[in-house]
Amino acid sequence: MSESPGKPGYGLRWNNWNLLLLVPLVMLITPLINFDGPHLFGMPFFYWSQFAFVIVGVLCVWIVYVKTKDEPVSHKPDRLSVDDLDEGDAK
Amino acid sequence: MTNLQWTEIVVFAILFLVVTVLGFVAARWQAGSTLDHLDEWGLGGRKFGSWITWFLVGGDLYTAYTFVAVPALVFGAGAMGFFALPYTVILYPIVFLPLLRMWSVSRVHGYVTPADYVRGRYGSSLLALLVAITGIVATMPYIALQLVGLEAVLRTMGFNGAGFLGHLPLLIAFVVLAVYTYQSGLRAPALIAFVKDILIYIVILVAVFYLPSKLGGWETIFNSAEAKFAATPAASDGVLLSPTNQLQYATLALGSALALFLYPHSLTGALASRGRNVIKRNMVALPAYSLLLGLLALLGFVAIQAASKPIVNQATGRPDTNTIVPVLFDQQFPAWFTGIAFAAIGIGALVPAAIMSIAAANLWTRNIYKEYIKKDADPKQEAKQAKLASLIVKFGAVLFILFVDPQFSIDLQLIGGVIILQTLPAVAISLYTRWFHRWALVAGWVVGMVAGFAMLYEIPNPAAGKAHFGGSALSLGQLSIFGWHPFSGVSTQIYVGFVALLVNLVVAVLVTWILRARNVDNGIDQTQDADYHADEGDPRLKEVAVH
Numbered sequence: 013m014s015e016s017p018g019k020p021g022y023g024l025r026w027n028n029w030n031l032l033l034l035v036p037l038v039m040l041i042t043p044l045i046n047f048d049g050p051h052l053f054g055m056p057f058f059y060w061s062q063f064a065f066v067i068v069g070v071l072c073v074w075i076v077y078v079k080t081k082d083e084p085v086s087h088k089p090d091r092l093s094v095d096d097l098d099e100g101d102a103k
Numbered sequence: 104m105t106n107l108q109w110t111e112i113v114v115f116a117i118l119f120l121v122v123t124v125l126g127f128v129a130a131r132w133q134a135g136s137t138l139d140h141l142d143e144w145g146l147g148g149r150k151f152g153s154w155i156t157w158f159l160v161g162g163d164l165y166t167a168y169t170f171v172a173v174p175a176l177v178f179g180a181g182a183m184g185f186f187a188l189p190y191t192v193i194l195y196p197i198v199f200l201p202l203l204r205m206w207s208v209s210r211v212h213g214y215v216t217p218a219d220y221v222r223g224r225y226g227s228s229l230l231a232l233l234v235a236i237t238g239i240v241a242t243m244p245y246i247a248l249q250l251v252g253l254e255a256v257l258r259t260m261g262f263n264g265a266g267f268l269g270h271l272p273l274l275i276a277f278v279v280l281a282v283y284t285y286q287s288g289l290r291a292p293a294l295i296a297f298v299k300d301i302l303i304y305i306v307i308l309v310a311v312f313y314l315p316s317k318l319g320g321w322e323t324i325f326n327s328a329e330a331k332f333a334a335t336p337a338a339s340d341g342v343l344l345s346p347t348n349q350l351q352y353a354t355l356a357l358g359s360a361l362a363l364f365l366y367p368h369s370l371t372g373a374l375a376s377r378g379r380n381v382i383k384r385n386m387v388a389l390p391a392y393s394l395l396l397g398l399l400a401l402l403g404f405v406a407i408q409a410a411s412k413p414i415v416n417q418a419t420g421r422p423d424t425n426t427i428v429p430v431l432f433d434q435q436f437p438a439w440f441t442g443i444a445f446a447a448i449g450i451g452a453l454v455p456a457a458i459m460s461i462a463a464a465n466l467w468t469r470n471i472y473k474e475y476i477k478k479d480a481d482p483k484q485e486a487k488q489a490k491l492a493s494l495i496v497k498f499g500a501v502l503f504i505l506f507v508d509p510q511f512s513i514d515l516q517l518i519g520g521v522i523i524l525q526t527l528p529a530v531a532i533s534l535y536t537r538w539f540h541r542w543a544l545v546a547g548w549v550v551g552m553v554a555g556f557a558m559l560y561e562i563p564n565p566a567a568g569k570a571h572f573g574g575s576a577l578s579l580g581q582l583s584i585f586g587w588h589p590f591s592g593v594s595t596q597i598y599v600g601f602v603a604l605l606v607n608l609v610v611a612v613l614v615t616w617i618l619r620a621r622n623v624d625n626g627i628d629q630t631q632d633a634d635y636h637a638d639e640g641d642p643r644l645k646e647v648a649v650h
Binding site: 024025030032033034035036037039040041042043046047048051053054055056058059062063065066069070072073074076077081 | 189192193195197200325342344350352356357380386387390394397401
């Protein structure tokens with residue numbers, strides 16, 4: 013990433029892992045799921061496949077969460093405030 | 104008032120009493136220095152951790168009405184009613200990133216409502232007012248619908264009188280709710296949500312494993328559902344989607360997902376959390392409720408197999424399909440467990456009703472009262488005003504149920520979903536770019552609103568004998584652009600809100616081009632790019648409950 017975190021003035025922060033968030037939207041393509049068979053626990057494919065997508069959705073969001081966790085926030089917690097103290101009041 | 108189910112009523116009453124005590128105790132739970140500030144009363148001190156947020160937002164998004172209406176829809180129409188599952192699955196990936204930006208910018212600037220944010224972002228009190236009014240108007244019928252959910256349960260327990268007496272239990276429940284919300288603010292529903300959600304989980308898990316095994320398994324259940332839908336003249340119902348309603352299914356799920364976090368009450372739950380990680384973890388964990396909702400939706404099919412018949416509402420004289428799940432529980436479960444199930448649904452109505460009334464009250468106070476009526480209101484006066492507004496909002500909802508056909512609330516809720524979507528460019532897209540001109544957003548809102556209403560007005564519902572406002576599914580053949588029918592003769596259906604949003608966006612883009620070419624002033628942006636990434640511990644965050 014080329015931005016310089018910590019300084020005001022940078023806008024969007026992009027991470028390719030974020031693309032995973034698009035995967036669950038596949039379930040909106042109803043021609044892919046609007047079938048009776050195969051059955052699972054007696055349920056038509058239309059129903060159990062959408063339940064399966066709950067798990068897909070959770071996995072995708074979870075991976076994005078984990079992979080973007082270490083992203084620098086707009087300040088560095090704790091360490092920064094100590095640095096600030098060291099630098100004194102000079103602004 | 105006959106056939107009172109005493110065991111059910113006693114269990115229900117005990118659980119209701121527990122919740123009432125919790126509601127009052129909540130005022131002192133993790134209390135800040137004062138309750139006389141909107142950060143405290145309206146956002147619970149902005150310090151809820153992951154667990155509290157999970158219960159609070161879960162209790163907020165998955166309401167009693169949802170739990171009653173979704174299976175009722177599946178019971179009546181089949182596959183189409185199942186849209187609630189994809190809706191709540193795609194919801195979290197979609198809102199994951201924008202919600203974090205909204206939390207950060209609101210925390211840095213002390214915004215309490217989405218309209219506060221729009222005002223700060225665009226320096227336009229008109230745009231903020233439009234967002235606030237849209238939010239209030241869309242939320243009011245939603246609160247009334249929580250009462251419909253609660254009443255469905257009360258009627259099944261035997262409180263099915265006509266006139267005032269029939270509504271009395273509902274009235275008592277709501278007065279109690281109003282008083283502790285007034286006193287405790289957002290902490291009340293946050294604490295009650297624990298009880299509500301645990302009850303709901305127990306009830307639904309028992310229901311989806313016990314009932315199918317009792318009634319011959321899912322195979323049998325789906326077969327009898329198929330037989331039922333095959334026997335009806337309507338072509339759009341069935342165990343699978345029909346060729347005409349597939350697009351409606353996808354756009355309704357997508358439109359509803361886009362709309363949900365534009366509702367002020369959803370945002371209230373998110374803004375009350377402590378930090379970005381709390382929200383992120385919740386986006387991963389909240390789909391547990393979606394799983395529950397999907398399973399619950401299938402109970403609509405179970406009710407077909409069990410040959411459940413909806414109760415005739417003595418107040419309107421028509422069968423009320425929203426009673427289908429309560430009736431199913433009443434038929435199939437022992438009385439004491441039915442009591443627990445009903446309490447789960449009943450308390451499930453109180454949590455979102457409380458949060459919604461708080462969110463509407465916050466909007467009123469911050470964006471209308473303080474903006475236009477009393478500009479110099481101090482935090483204490485704001486809190487007082489919001490408390491009073493929350494009472495008025497709730498009693499308004501009760502009056503709705505008492506004097507207006509519940510069907511009207513359902514129609515309004517339908518309209519609410521369409522109109523709240525019209526705030527998407529101003530509230531959500533603006534989190535990423537300020538490219539849209541503020542006047543273009545106003546223009547898009549106005550045109551999207553008119554288009555949405557016009558389309559909803561044109562939709563009949565022959566089954567319910569209605570000529571207008573008969574649903575949210577528009578046949579593409581009916582789509583008219585000033586009398587021109589681009590899809591004439593096409594019977595494929597699409598969600599009205601989705602079309603209205605597209606119209607809104609097209610207008611907003613066109614007007615932005617014009618205004619930018621003419622260098623019209625686009626207001627002052629109070630926010631800075633870094634504000635959208637601030638997290639807990641950041642020195643930039645505004646102190647809680649200080650102005």
